Amino acid sequence: MASNATAASRMLKGYRKRWRIECLFRALKTKGFRLENTHMTRPTHVTRLLCLLTLAYVWSVLVGIDQDTALKKHGRRAWSVVTLGLRALVRASSRQIGTSMDELLHLIQFWTPDQTTAVESVGY
Template sequence: MVFVVGMRIKNDYLLVITNDTPNTALDDYARRRDIETLFGCLKSRGFNFEETHLTKPERISKLLGLLTLALSWCLRIGEWRHGQKSISIKKHGRRAKSLFRYGFDQLRTIVLNLALKEREFCWATTFLSCT
């Protein structure tokens, strides 16, 4: 049996077709979309994880731990930057860049020019602290 679940979004519709529980289909889809976004950041839109060609589980696990920290750092910097200078909105109504990309670009600029941006690097590390 196949179920179709939908909802109206502004002037459009979101339809999800599932052979699983229709009651949770929209929530499941939202989680799946978040996971796809995460993998996109880890792969082609950011860290290029797949280019490492790692095969040993222990090394993959360690690298994923570091990438998770880096991803969180980029998001925090992106959120801060967005609060200072909003990301422009394109004609289709979505941001020109994700919060991750906004922070990633800022951190990349700092790290690639570390000799000139030492103070900014020290400032950026404060986003890693929980206090």
């Protein structure tokens, strides 16, 4: 990035914010949520669906941060936190009731305030 319009630190802050939004839209479109496959056109329905999917995305991030995965040679995770979280949520919710209730309750606890601050410390 190059600009003479503003200070570099302010420009990078804006870019980080933009990148988070890009990651959200990528996850909503092609990385698991497949928003475009709904073919919805009514604005109120699209708005509601987008709100629900955004909550699901945040939950996936919270759960994914807690998941262990292999690291690549450069030190980054082999799978994104969104993918890891979404897989864990699908796995826990698709099992028979009773056998995975503890796991599902554990994943629901990620909505508590002390858990949601973990996202800020990781950089999401």
